[in-house]
Amino acid sequence: xxxxxxxxxxxxxxxxxxxxxxxxxxxxxxxxxxxxxxxxxxxxxxxxxxxxxxxxxxxxxxxxxxxxxxxxxxxxxxxxxxxxxxxxxxxxxxxxxxxxxxxxxxxxxxxxxxxxxxxxxxxxxxxxxxxxxxxxxxx
Numbered sequence: 001x002x003x004x005x006x007x008x009x010x011x012x013x014x015x016x017x018x019x020x021x022x023x024x025x026x027x028x029x030x031x032x033x034x035x036x037x038x039x040x041x042x043x044x045x046x047x048x049x050x051x052x053x054x055x056x057x058x059x060x061x062x063x064x065x066x067x068x069x070x071x072x073x074x075x076x077x078x079x080x081x082x083x084x085x086x087x088x089x090x091x092x093x094x095x096x097x098x099x100x101x102x103x104x105x106x107x108x109x110x111x112x113x114x115x116x117x118x119x120x121x122x123x124x125x126x127x128x129x130x131x132x133x134x135x136x137x138x139x
Contacts, residue, residue: 003084009037010045010083011076011123017055018071018124025064045083052082071124077115087112 016031028046032039046065049055056068067074081087089111092104 006083007080018120025058027064071121074120076118
């Protein structure tokens, strides 16, 4: 299974909203500008996220979007399924060789486990330690 730009940009939207919790609604324009993405494309992605109950829209001059649930209660799997559909690298056929069928099932289950055990809160709070450690001096 290859995650398309739908899934990748959908995660970008959701992570941006999670990082701004408590700061009021976030506009798609500000997310698009911050990540050099098409605002029009983000508008297409936000509708299914809203319909799935993951985000709420706020109208008005200072409107935008907020998370509909706590970030700790939304998983990467929730977002990917809304935008990409079921998580499966290949369609598992019953008449396929048992060894190959079991391999596809193991791959599917491993991907599901990672996506379903990674919360939006985890993604929003992630910090890349590699840069910090690169400049760390020990005496």
